[in-house]
Amino acid sequence: MTKALERREKLRVDLIRAAEQMIAERGLSGLKTRDLAREIGCANGAVYNLVADVDELVLRVGSRTLHRLDEALSAAESTGNPSPQETLVRIAIAYCDFAAENLELWRALFEHRMAADKILPDWSVNDQLQLFRHIYHPLALLLPERGREELGITARSLFSAVHGMVALGLEQRLVAVPLPALRKEIAGLVRAMIDGLVARAK
Incomplete structure (x- = not known):
């Protein structure tokens, strides 16, 4: 890699990290390319020599967020030797905790x-x-008789249920739920859904 390409790649990494920090502090609506350019020491127009547009920049930040979420979920399911049901409970709670700890970056994934x-x-x-x-x-x-496509639909449905509870529970409004209570309710929901799915399968 030439020196020029190395400098460009470093500036691109700096841009993505600066955007990540800005979203974490201000939310997605607070992301401003002019402020980013000033932060990394380049002209405003030069931002678009590093990424195609703001969409790509937000997606690159989202990619970093998803990789960290992946690590958090992997850590939650790797401790001890939990049952499949308990694994699902653990990753649901880990998802909730990740969202609470990275609220604006997590919101940006869906906003x-x-x-x-x-x-x-x-x-x-x-x-x-x-x-x-x-x-x-x-x-x-848990459901060995189900085909790949049906399992995929069930996985997305289970995620949607947990995500909905997290999204509403973390709202800074009247529907907000204290985090310990939210964790408990999510665990109860996942166990109830799994018990129901397994019972129906039998």
Whole structure:
């Protein structure tokens, strides 16, 4: 790699990290390219020599967030030798804790909207889809008679239920739920859903 390319790559990494910090502090709506350019020491227009547009920048930050979430879920399921049901409970609670500790970055994953005619890049789609293995694998052990497609739908449904509880529970409004209570309710929901799915399968 030439010196020029090395400098460009370093500046690009600095830009993504600065954007990550800005979103963490201000939320997605507070992301301003002019402020980012000033932060990393380049002209405002030079930002678009480093990323194609703001969409790519937000997706790159989202990719970093998803990788850290992946690490948090992996850590939650790797301690001891939990049952498949308990693994699902652990990763659900880990998801809740990650969201609470990284609130604005987590929100940005779901708040960001691209234009209807823009296609989500493959690398971003893969970053999202690979997280579902944390749900899919324990479900496959609990429901061995289900096919891959049906398990995938069940995994997404279970995620949607937990995500909905986390999203509402962490709202800074009347529906907010204290974190210890939210963890307990999420654990109860996951256990009830799994018990129901296994009972129906029998």
